[in-house]
Amino acid sequence: MTLIIAGSPRKGRYSDRIAEEVQKEAGGEIIYARNLDVKPCTACSWCKGKGDGHCVQQDDMAVVLDKVRQAGTIVLVSPIYWWQVTGTMKLVIDRLYALNGSDWEGKKLAVIMNGEAEADDREYALLRDQFKEMADYVNMEYSFLGVGTPEGDEESFMKVLGKVRDFALNLR
């Protein structure tokens, strides 16, 4: 199963449309992070002891952790905010810390970062390399796509969707 986590605070815009395109090609379920009640990780490390891969905090992350455990491929789709993922997405990523090493085994990580800058901008390479470190750390097979659309440029965005489709075909 493919689990797509969409990290834009903005409903129905580029990142949501990218996530929906991925779903069309690769199937699976989309979780919109902005709709979740996810509190920040507090580094209490309960998950590493008594919690055994679960988080002590009682919020929507319990469901996300279960879905991640069941998924074969996890796709993160986020707008770029200040050369990084959005805060909305980062809250979810931090809380994935609760999972045990064995929970990651055999899974694929795919990351799509969507900015305003053109696709050859250095920010995409930085993000690609940063997520590669994370994927390597948990032994996940990794792929990355960086796409850029100037705000309101629907013609450019159609080309972006074409790239997203090609990328998603490889996630099947």
Ligand SMILES: Cc1cc2nc3c(=O)[nH]c(=O)nc-3n(C[C@H](O)[C@H](O)[C@H](O)COP(=O)(O)O)c2cc1C
């Ligand atoms: C707070 C903020 C910071 C941003 N920082 C960047 C950036 O560093 N690089 C970039 O290319 N675009 C940046 N953008 C533009 C967004 O990444 C871009 O508009 C994206 O398409 C928004 O995704 P959405 O349509 O799903 O909301 C930023 C936008 C906002 C609101």
